[in-house]
Amino acid sequence: MTFDLIVRGGTLVTPEGPRRADLGISGGQLVEVSEEITADGKALDASGLHIFPGVVDAHVHFNEPGRTHWEGFETGSRALVAGGGTSFLDMPLNSSPPVLGRAEFDAKREIGEQKSLVDFGLWGGLTPINLDRLDELAEAGVIAFKAFMSHSGLEEFPAVDDLTLLEGMRTAKRHGLLVGTHAESNELTRGLTEQVRAGGHKGVRDYLDSRPVLAELEAVTRALLFAEETGAALHLVHMSSGRAVALAYEAKQRGVDVTIETCPHYLHFTDEDVERVGAALKCAPPLRSKAVQDELWAELLAGHIDIVGSDHSPAPPDMKTSDDFFALWGGISGAQSTLNVLLTDGYGKRKLPLEAIAALSALNPARRFNLPGKGRLDVGADADLALVRLDETFKLTELHDRWQQNPFGGEDYQGRVTHTLSRGRTVYQDGKFDDTVRGRLLRPGA
Incomplete structure (x- = not known):
């Protein structure tokens, strides 16, 4: 099987607790979640990172x-x-x-x-x-x-x-x-x-x-x-x-x-x-x-x-x-x-x-809110992922809202987000955005 993207070596945060697994993504969805995906293809190395549902x-x-x-x-x-x-x-x-x-x-x-x-x-x-x-x-x-x-x-x-x-x-x-x-x-x-x-x-x-x-x-x-x-x-x-x-x-x-x-x-x-x-x-x-x-x-x-x-x-x-x-x-x-x-x-x-x-x-x-494709790291769900370096403490200094009056700014936090994937596309990585990505309307049940 071929994939659009394979996220390798990360620790998935699941309802049963954290576990190491690879994620195979095609068509914006998770199509395989297994201990190791052996297929070739474009890969994102998530070693040392925890993967949360977005x-x-x-x-x-x-x-x-x-x-x-x-x-x-x-x-x-x-x-x-x-x-x-x-x-x-x-x-x-x-x-x-x-x-x-x-x-x-x-x-x-x-x-x-x-x-x-x-x-x-x-x-x-x-x-x-x-x-x-x-x-x-x-x-x-x-x-x-x-x-x-x-x-x-x-x-x-x-x-x-x-x-x-x-x-x-x-x-x-x-x-x-x-x-x-x-x-x-x-x-x-x-x-x-x-x-x-x-x-x-x-x-x-x-x-x-x-x-x-x-x-x-x-x-x-x-x-x-x-x-x-x-x-x-x-x-x-x-x-x-x-x-x-x-x-x-x-x-x-x-x-x-x-x-x-x-x-x-x-x-x-x-x-x-x-x-x-x-x-x-x-x-x-x-x-x-x-x-x-x-x-x-x-x-x-x-x-x-x-x-x-x-x-x-x-x-x-x-x-x-x-x-x-x-x-x-x-x-x-x-x-x-x-x-x-x-x-x-x-x-x-x-x-x-x-x-x-x-x-x-x-x-x-x-x-x-009846959004069946969201919020989980299961086969069939949208490939919406937040990759986090859990053991890293960082100071929140780069704010991206319009007025940057975020009162959380300037404080030290645990767990730096390194990547955010929306339906399999990397929309954010280490301070940089892919501004070509666009979202779609979510309706109840869809």
Whole structure:
């Protein structure tokens, strides 16, 4: 048998644990996985490297069309592949207009096909102003629906009221699609913010105090109740506290169809870092105390968290500059750092097994969002690979997102990504990109 490429001598990170094997690739897929492939042909020497399934980042904001100056498919996907990412699911905001109907979906899809270095799926919005357009979004091929239970920061993407969320879940259930929720109580976050600002307070700690863990717990409880009532599949994005994860995991144990996502910044940084670093670490829900972070890690190590997504959400420097912390755009740049945070803080410091890292970053998101070709190193899967020199410590200095305001930059990490392959093509190698590679749209089940 002949192959387009043979990846030789690497250590595969599989659900059963690491094992040495060769990979035979043809037509963009893995067609042989065996201890030794004896065929001749073009080869990539992976001796001394660990091979992970390429990161499937289920939560990014690449913002095209309309806000390409914040980030775009080109620069965003470059950052992603430099960190071992081979596919992503782009949120319906902060593009302008947001993806609330088929026309907006088609416009975003076309730009992605022109500019993205890797495969991508598109979330559709679930808001009070497009409830009657969810069917057309499902037919267009959205990967899931996204709803904000608190203010999104954009007037054109309003938060859901309870009835909208309930009816949206019913529609999603009918189409076999997920509903992802930004779970913070609008009542609590709005009311606390008004109280704080009425007193003239505008600092970092004031902002952090205006979005307490309680606001997350209240919204999670409500979302779980609606999912249980409708039978809809619920995905809780960017959970920031162990208590919220525990609530959701308990519901899962009693049969609610829910998955739980957290982000590298909640695992790596704390509220003290926000006070030290400032605007680059503003997000919602906000970063928490070390005690809350330890509870989050305990839930992750117990296997109660399903997915780690970057929630990469950049903005231009002028939107990150103000003496009023409430006025700053909230969003953290991190698409390049997910795998390295898990390897450094997880595998290196907390003994998180490599197979768990592969599941959190690739296998689980691929399964949850019904992407059968992604997230695994099996025959028939897409040849999406991240090759990592696991024993190497390096300083993250080469950033590839548009504004390079990545707060992870400048720190030391374990496990340098040497190569990223998208459907068998080397799109990234040792700091260099193949900009001729283009991704394709991912649809559920395809």
